[in-house]
Amino acid sequence: MFTEKFTVKVFTVFLDRFARQAGRKVHVIADRHPVHRAKAVTAWLDANAERIELHLMPGYSPELNPDELLNADIKRHVHAARARSVDDLTHEARSFLHRRQRQLRIIRGNFHSRHARYTTE
Structure with missing residues (x-):
């Protein structure tokens, strides 16, 4: 879990x-x-263009963003009320994500929104 400033x-x-x-x-x-x-990110990407390419989503389009679909999935399945501390909540979220990693059908589904298609290669 990332808790620092981005x-x-x-x-x-x-x-x-x-x-x-x-x-x-x-x-x-x-x-x-x-x-x-x-x-600074654009400059870094230009200097590393042979290694990585960044594709930005359209503005205000959470229905196209696989991250937002995963966030909604976490909110549905990780019960914050059971957590007694930040550490408990972090453990619950990590456990859920480790289980979800092995459920490729669900993960792939986040990239096949009816609104957009993404490459899965």
Whole structure:
């Protein structure tokens, strides 16, 4: 769980690690958060264009965003009322996400919205 402030440095470190671990060029779909559109991020992406490409979602389109579909899934299935602390809630959310990782049919469904199609290659 990420509890820190989301900054350009945090995002570019994430992108660098993600591209390194993938071992091939990766395409990242992101919303239009100000950090995703920052000049420093654009410069970093230009310098790393052979490793990673960022695709921004249209503005105000949560129905197209797989992240938003996952967030709704978490809200439906992780019961905050059972958690007695932030650590308990974090454990509940992580457990849910680990289970969901093995349910590829559900994950793939987030990329096949009736409103849009994404590549699954």
